[in-house]
Amino acid sequence: MAERIALACEGLTKRFGGFKAVDNVSLTVREGTIHALIGPNGAGKTTCFNLLTKVLQPDAGRIAYFGRDVTRLQQEAVARLGMVRSFQISAVFLGLTALQNVRVALLQRTGLGPKFWRPARAMGHLDGEAARLLGEVGLEADAGTRAAQLPYGRKRALEIAMTLALDPRMLLLDEPMAGLGQEDVARITALIRRVSAHRTVLMVEHNLSVVSELCHTITVLARGSILAEGDYQRVSTDERVITAYMGV
Ligand code: ADP
Numbered sequence: 001m002a003e004r005i006a007l008a009c010e011g012l013t014k015r016f017g018g019f020k021a022v023d024n025v026s027l028t029v030r031e032g033t034i035h036a037l038i039g040p041n042g043a044g045k046t047t048c049f050n051l052l053t054k055v056l057q058p059d060a061g062r063i064a065y066f067g068r069d070v071t072r073l074q075q076e077a078v079a080r081l082g083m084v085r086s087f088q089i090s091a092v093f094l095g096l097t098a099l100q101n102v103r104v105a106l107l108q109r110t111g112l113g114p115k116f117w118r119p120a121r122a123m124g125h126l127d128g129e130a131a132r133l134l135g136e137v138g139l140e141a142d143a144g145t146r147a148a149q150l151p152y153g154r155k156r157a158l159e160i161a162m163t164l165a166l167d168p169r170m171l172l173l174d175e176p177m178a179g180l181g182q183e184d185v186a187r188i189t190a191l192i193r194r195v196s197a198h199r200t201v202l203m204v205e206h207n208l209s210v211v212s213e214l215c216h217t218i219t220v221l222a223r224g225s226i227l228a229e230g231d232y233q234r235v236s237t238d239e240r241v242i243t244a245y246m247g248v
Helices: 045-052 075-080 098-111 119-136 152-164 182-198 208-214 232-236 239-246
Strands: 005-016 019-030 034-038 060-065 083-085 170-174 200-204 217-222 225-230
Touching (some): 005 045, 005 200, 019 217, 019 225, 034 045, 034 182, 034 208, 045 060, 045 170, 045 200, 075 083, 098 152, 119 152, 152 182, 182 200, 208 232, 217 232, 217 239, 232 239
Parallel strands (some): 034 217, 083 170, 170 200
Antiparallel strands (some): 005 019, 005 060, 217 225
């Protein structure tokens, strides 16, 4: 069976003034894989991720999602196609319970178009679906807990449940391990592996041991360009990557 490409970009370039933060980047994310974008500080990871997730518009280049040109589409439009960037903890309503937060996210699907709106049955199914999603991220026991009371790692899991509420075919995660302690890192790593079983994942991540454990393909950026690409073994032994990380 032919392997499908979930996300591809070609010649992606972004300038800030005269400075090229992302310079002619081309990469492909294969369907069903977990793909990481890594690189030293200032490499252009965030800018590249923001271009791919439609937060920024490129100065040059094209982006295709399952073969469809999405270069000029807005975030809502690509979300409608199933390409969803994760909610940030700042988007969680602290005064609402975990279940209520997921319900809010489920209701957002209605804003994504009629495809997601199932009128009469919708409200009745909402709590059941929210509970199912909390179960998927291991928060079933926290359904009635106010988000403000959840420890940080559980808030991160809630964030993922809220993202799953949008029914993504592709998940875009911005540093999912940032700020987490070791135990939570292990928990969220297992969670990402689980939710990626039927979904494609692209993530920016600093924690290289997580990347080595989780990711099938790794693209290493440095100074706005791709330095190396491949599995962890391949990129971690690449002399140019080692040099870039050592800041030489
Ligand atoms: P990384 O995420 O790999 O640390 P970034 O994409 O944040 O890298 O930044 C890449 C380069 O682009 C850096 O030199 C940064 O200072 C610059 N940069 C990022 N955003 C802006 C901006 N809005 N205006 C000007 N320069 C920026």
